[in-house]
Amino acid sequence: MSDARLRRVQKEIRDCAKDKTSNISIDMIDESPFHLIGAFPGPPDTPYEGGYYEVDIVIPDAYPFQPVKMKFITKVYHPNVSSASGAICLDILKDAWSPVLTLKSTLISLQSLLCDPVPNDPQDAEVAKHYLADRNSFNATAKHWAQAYAQAPAHKKQSEPGKVATDAEMAGLTEENVSGFTDMGFSREQVISILKKLNYRGNNVNPQSYNSVLEELLK
């Protein structure tokens, strides 16, 4: 059946190259047609707009009867994508896979996943908490990530041109909250990682969580 697998993958790559309207590309990394890189633009009207997202694609032996393995190469700030590894939580990549789905249709599904996050079934719990706690701050962070990692152009409305997002902004935190703790003498790196973990944002900024942050820092 490996003939059929090769034929199918080659055709999929060919078809995708022919199709100019979807803006989705699938390219080979080396000689093997079973390890590919897919790419698509961030969907419009989302924080990912203007970014360009690359996805690592591995075709399993039993393809298309087993789902393809996909993960983001480009770092994405999204509840269903691991911010560390790029692993994706999407049903069609697991039990809802059907052999009629293609690499292209799967990449389109990823694109629409960027439009509609499912924070209740998260891959990255910290990001999902951020998403649920403070949507505006989440959007801003996702945008910073898109600019920093996915070559999205910086918008004048969001930040001044040429200004690079700070490490606090990249973590979805306000400079005010971070410096509040660094002024006490804690290292900036430690403060950011703990504030991220405890989701110290929006309504979560209160005396009680302030104390738990201090407790964590003092551990």
Place this chain on the structure above:
Amino acid sequence: MSSDGENDEFLYEDAYDDAFDQDDEVDDLDSMSEPDVYDALSPAIEEAPQRKPYDVSWKVKTLQEIIDMQTKEISKIQSVLEVPPSSAAILLRHYVWNSEKLQEQFWNDPASALEEAGLSPPSSPTTRTSTLPPSPTRRTTRSLKAGPSTSLPKRARSINTGSFECPICCMEFDELSVPSQTYSMGCEHRFCKDCWKEYLVVKIKGEGESAKIQCMESGCGRVVREEVIDDLVEKDVSRRYHNLLNAAFVADSSTLRWCPHPNCEYIIQCTQAPPRMLNQLVPTVECKCGHDLCFGCGYAASHRPVLCKIVRLWEKKCADDSETANWLQANTKECTKCQSTIEKNGGCNHMTCKKCKWEFCWVCMGPWSEHGTAWYQCNRFDEKSGIDARDTQAKSRASLERYLHYFSRWANHEHSAKLDGELYQKTEKKMEQMQNSGNLSWIEVQFAKQAVDVAIKARVTLKWSYCMAFYLKRNNMTELFEDNQRDLERAVETLGYSLEQSISDTESIAKLRQDITNQAAYVQKRHDILMDDTLKGYLERRWEFSVDI
């Protein structure tokens, strides 16, 4: 109160001794009047009369009988609903073999019932029926004779346009080869047969799916029929598929259970132990392979007289706690305020609980505030607060000790049961010896084997009785239970001792034989009393547990 209790115990002791004496007398009488003691006692040793109120009846089924059961159900539904047999099978599986519910739903709205189960609605009956083989017994015979080329629907739209390209492997098929090389379930999704085959193999062998293999099209819920699968895949895959179907049938049924013993292929059927009855029944059954199992939870041995739920709790507790508990016992103390377990790994005796910040003295367990500046001068033994603190400490320790008490006895009997194999061998050797030196016939030395059987059975029951006692609340009923338990344990130990005795001359053999026979009968009796009383106690709701059942 305490004197009363003692009196009770004495009374009970007396009653117990009386009972014991009487037993002895009866046995002695028996042995005197009847020359062959073994025969006279064998019914008592062998098996207590069946059908106690807490017993369940059961049947042991073969795989073929399970298949026949399904066929029967299917043909019933087939004739009632007037659908083809494979549709009836799919419907039944969808409704988890609940034919009442299926009929209700079906007569309510046939189209949606079919649709939900993954069948085409009756509006296109031609495609549905045309694909079916004529014989209704097909699912059990699994013949492959009906060629799919003649029975496949030829309706996919793409066929009309001439050639067809399989959307999965991208192979082209010309108009002539479409009917023989491709297949569609009548849901307008056509694929080539090689792809179907590959897909089914991955589903059946890779994912172990059986009853709910759906159309390859994304989002199409049409279920692939048995005969289609049988036609498309190789024999070994088809065999695996039918095994999975049977396994699912047994798993879905609350009245069936596979025998859990290795290499045993029997299935137990029992209708008297539904899950809701398991808080008052311990449905121990015996498979034809000779092993006991619990029908309620699938435990691969008898766990009588303990309820399934308690067994589960106990096993979990043992797995989690036993080692840890021993270590905790030896190395830690609890914070006197929040009861967190603390290991002291250095430093002074002025302890500050990391969790609740309570400051106390590690030596006397009293609050540190009372120590003032008297560093390391722990002379506060009679201080009230120190006593209180030690009290709570002691309570927490006591619960640990209590667990270890029951666990060690449980484990002890478990260990003894494991050594039973050896005891069997030893006893067999002894039996040979007796035949040689004591001039006894083969049948006359069987008493030893019988006695070992009784002892083993009693040990298993004793083992579980400790699990039971751990979860019982302390009350009079529990005391009665523990009295019964003690009597059985004592009887088993006596029997065990006798079984280990070495034999020398003919005279001692005769005496030993009599002793062992009597003791075994007594063990059996005590065993039956404990079992009877405990299991009846569930029905009478006499037992109160410290956990929720």
